[in-house]
Amino acid sequence: MRFRHADTIWATFPGLASAALYATGVDARVDTAPRAAEYTARALDRLAGSTEGECPEVLAWRRTFSRLGVKPTQYRCASESLLRRLRKEGTLPRIHPLVDLCNALSVAYAIPVAVLDVDRVAWPLLEVRPAGGDETYTAFGGGVEHPAPGEVTFVDSAGRAHARRWTHRQSGHSAVGEHTRRVLVVAEAMHEGGGTIVPELLKAVEEEITAHWGAGTETAVLTASAPDFVFGD
Template sequence: MYFHHSDEVWGRFPELRALVLVLRQAGNAGLNAGALDSTYAEVAALQAERAESEVPSLQAWRQTYAEMGLKPTQYRCAAEALLRRFRKEGCLPHVLPLIDALNAESMHAAIPIAAFDCACLRGGVVVRPANGLEAYQAFSGEIERPAVGEIIFADEDHQAHSRRWVFRQGAQSVISPTTDTVLMVAEALHPQAWEDLQALRDRIGIRMGEMGVAIAEEDILSPSNRRFEFSL
């Protein structure tokens, strides 16, 4: 399988950097009670110091959404959406141990993280403008058709696995208790993206080790290193 961004995306956003991990044995993931408490406390402390609008990584995504013709306050990247919910409610709903852990690390880094069940991907995934042929399955069960030009995660069967780039993932490739292999992608566009993605990788590595999940393959993509290939 493979993952990459289209030339159109790189041409518009050359500052983009993407951490890509292949996680195996995801179905074995487990979290001890309170395992994420320290991360949540660190996130709360960071939020007490500054608003989401002042975080460089989120500022960069807001600017990107504006450049795509979308209102940044209407369509927020997934990391900002998580942080705003955490600020309002003081917690996040439990989903699955792996998702809970990745959501916590996404908030801590203020970088959006996508996670896909590889068994539900066909051929590979490209982040590219939609061509009008793609179908996106919402969690409501509704099938949506991304507008031509909207940046999406798409596989070879013209299935869109996200809407508006990192705004929302789809239901078709969601992680479940039976998931074994996961494609995880974290994307950043701010000046310190490379360093922050490396720090995120280190934190996720420790967390996955605690949870019994293996990082089988990994890379950080950039304009000079655009394609990631991996085996199932």
């Protein structure tokens, strides 16, 4: 199995910082709430002094969305949406122990973190690239959409899109649930200093997964010169 960003993505966005993790042996039976609460508290401390829209990490994604022709206050990156909800409601939704943990890490670092069920992706390749227009995306409500040509998304070998507008929204098709045992976690940042922070975030994800599940993991920091993460069987 292989995950990568297309060469055109690296060429267009040389400031991209990305890292990925593959884990096996996860399930929904562990309690990650105490650790998630610690990461969420970090985010709340930060929000006490400023709004999510003032975070350099969020501003960088807003600039990226604008460059892609996406209105950034209409379509927010996932971390901004989570921070916004946290600021307004004081808590994050509980979905799945691993998703909850990654969402908490996402707000703590203000960086989008995607978590996909590996067994719901058509391999051998999952690539972040501009859509051709014929890809299919399944929304969480079950409806089918087609990303517009040029929209950046995660596309698998069957032409299925697993995201809309890059880091805006994941697909319901590959969402983590009770059935999930293998996951791919992807963190992506655009702000200055992201090349240092993203590996730190990935290390935190790996440590938490190992501590809670004792799961086997593989990781990679992705760059323009080393864009491929080859993992699994």
